Amino acid sequence: MSKGHTIPLLHFARLLLRRNFSVTLFTTTANRPFIADSLSGTAASIVTLPFTVSTTNNDIPPGIESTDKLPSMSLFFEFAMATASIQPHFEQALETLPRVSFMVTDGFLWWTLQSANKFHIPRLVFFGMSCYSVSVFREAEMQGIFRGPQPDDELVELTRFPWIKICKEDLEPSSRNAEPGSIPYEFNVKSVGASVNSYGTVVNSFYELEPLFVDYLKTTNTSHKYWCVGPLCLADDVGSFSGTKEPKWMTWLHQKKKFSVLYVAFGSQAEVSNEELEEIAMGLEESMVSFLWVIRKKDWVLPKGFEERVEGRGMAVREWVDQREILNDERVGGYVSHCGWNSVVESVCGGVPMVAWPMMAEQHVNARMVEEELKVGIRMETCDGKVRGSVKREGVSKCVKELMEGERGIQLRQNVKVLARLARMAVQEGGSSWSALDHLIHELCRKK
Numbered sequence: 001m002s003k004g005h006t007i008p009l010l011h012f013a014r015l016l017l018r019r020n021f022s023v024t025l026f027t028t029t030a031n032r033p034f035i036a037d038s039l040s041g042t043a044a045s046i047v048t049l050p051f052t053v054s055t056t057n058n059d060i061p062p063g064i065e066s067t068d069k070l071p072s073m074s075l076f077f078e079f080a081m082a083t084a085s086i087q088p089h090f091e092q093a094l095e096t097l098p099r100v101s102f103m104v105t106d107g108f109l110w111w112t113l114q115s116a117n118k119f120h121i122p123r124l125v126f127f128g129m130s131c132y133s134v135s136v137f138r139e140a141e142m143q144g145i146f147r148g149p150q151p152d153d154e155l156v157e158l159t160r161f162p163w164i165k166i167c168k169e170d171l172e173p174s175s176r177n178a179e180p181g182s183i184p185y186e187f188n189v190k191s192v193g194a195s196v197n198s199y200g201t202v203v204n205s206f207y208e209l210e211p212l213f214v215d216y217l218k219t220t221n222t223s224h225k226y227w228c229v230g231p232l233c234l235a236d237d238v239g240s241f242s243g244t245k246e247p248k249w250m251t252w253l254h255q256k257k258k259f260s261v262l263y264v265a266f267g268s269q270a271e272v273s274n275e276e277l278e279e280i281a282m283g284l285e286e287s288m289v290s291f292l293w294v295i296r297k298k299d300w301v302l303p304k305g306f307e308e309r310v311e312g313r314g315m316a317v318r319e320w321v322d323q324r325e326i327l328n329d330e331r332v333g334g335y336v337s338h339c340g341w342n343s344v345v346e347s348v349c350g351g352v353p354m355v356a357w358p359m360m361a362e363q364h365v366n367a368r369m370v371e372e373e374l375k376v377g378i379r380m381e382t383c384d385g386k387v388r389g390s391v392k393r394e395g396v397s398k399c400v401k402e403l404m405e406g407e408r409g410i411q412l413r414q415n416v417k418v419l420a421r422l423a424r425m426a427v428q429e430g431g432s433s434w435s436a437l438d439h440l441i442h443e444l445c446r447k448k
């Protein structure tokens with residue numbers, strides 16, 4: 001019930017359909033059109049379950065069934081906890097299905113493990129995170145870094161991976177400071193507990209991207225399996241989600257030169273403040289680079305005269321775009337990204353280097369991976385150099401110029417192109433992700 005989780009799961013469904021599996025998608029009323037649209041023309045069945053949010057203080061208006069529609073992401077934990085009301089409907093529907101080989105459910109829907117156990121169906125978890133971030137969080141947790149006495153922004157070396165240094169600020173404050181008994185704490189305990197006790201995890205990644213971390217997860221927890229079957233975004237032809245009429249931004253993009261356009265977008269749910277939007281606008285204007293900027297916020301007004309001043313060179317849109325199509329266009333030469341894992345993977349597959357500007361969830365650790373481990377991006381400069389420090393127009397302008405016009409940008413583009421090639425090889429017949437899916441199918445279907 002979050003676009004960043006739904007989209008890769010839909011791609012995974014396509015992979016299974018292509019291998020002649022019969023696939024049933026469970027969703028809720030308001031989410032059904034998105035799912036049905038994405039899977040149109042396939043043989044997937046869709047089951048719609050009712051969802052009524054009932055929270056203690058009624059902060060979540062009725063009819064909200066996806067995190068990108070929440071009035072504020074601070075309501076996320078209440079929203080996620082409320083999904084447990086779907087469980088009886090889910091189980092009723094499971095009773096009507098023919099024999100099920102396995103279920104793949106979102107890591108946030110912890111209660112699906114109980115249902116899976118009741119019906120003797122192996123549950124595979126999908127969290128949508130990289131093996132790098134799961135490994136880093138696990139090691140940091142075991143070393144007690146997030147509860148240590150050091151200042152929030154002091155970097156601490158991971159004993160297991162000594163070249164990686166992280167600080168408390170790399171973990172979301174709502175998780176770091178969650179008190180036992182609080183909703184965030186209970187939610188984390190439930191979802192992590194259910195995940196650990198599930199049969200295995202499906203990962204939207206590929207072995208060659210992060211071999212050390214895939215091996216680490218596989219060897220440190222032998223009772224739980226990991227299958228890297230990605231990049232899942234390659235399961236679908238680019239552009240297959242779009243309608244028939246070319247959107248105005250694609251027509252605009254098609255008039256530009258190779259590698260000349262900077263794409264700026266922050267995923268489906270990050271909350272960018274009005275002050276930050278103002279700094280982005282002014283930074284992009286000052287940089288003189290050509291840009292395509294997706295502003296999700298409907299009620300924020302662009303600075304006076306901005307559109308006239310950047311006319312021809314820059315375009316700002318508020319619609320839902322086909323991001324994969326944009327990142328696969330050779331005219332796009334850089335991406336200012338919040339580092340949601342899907343966006344990182346899509347950027348890698350498109351061969352597009354990044355300016356990493358993490359905002360929430362595990363994105364700060366993803367940003368470290370992008371810059372320090374994969375070497376396919378630079379970190380957005382904050383005014384005080386701190387991980388969660390504020391970003392000003394000078395930082396925006398400097399970083400995007402470095403990416404689009406500097407020597408470092410050229411090197412990063414070369415690095416990411418290598419990974420893009422490896423990504424394609426991984427999903428081809430005989431590639432690592434192809435084989436991982438073979439093993440998954442063989443193991444779970446033979447088990448039945």
Ligand SMILES: O=c1ccn([C@@H]2O[C@H](COP(=O)(O)OP(=O)(O)O[C@H]3O[C@H](CO)[C@@H](O)[C@H](O)[C@H]3O)[C@@H](O)[C@H]2O)c(=O)[nH]1
Nearest residue numbers: 004007127128267268269320321323340341342343361362
């Ligand atoms: O206009 C838009 C906006 C988004 N997208 C797509 O939406 C997805 C967004 O996913 P992601 O980049 O991962 O960002 P979030 O939506 O913020 O994802 C959440 O889920 C991810 C997977 O768990 C986490 O890595 C993130 O931190 C978390 O915020 C991607 O496939 C984008 O291509 C579009 O196609 N068009």
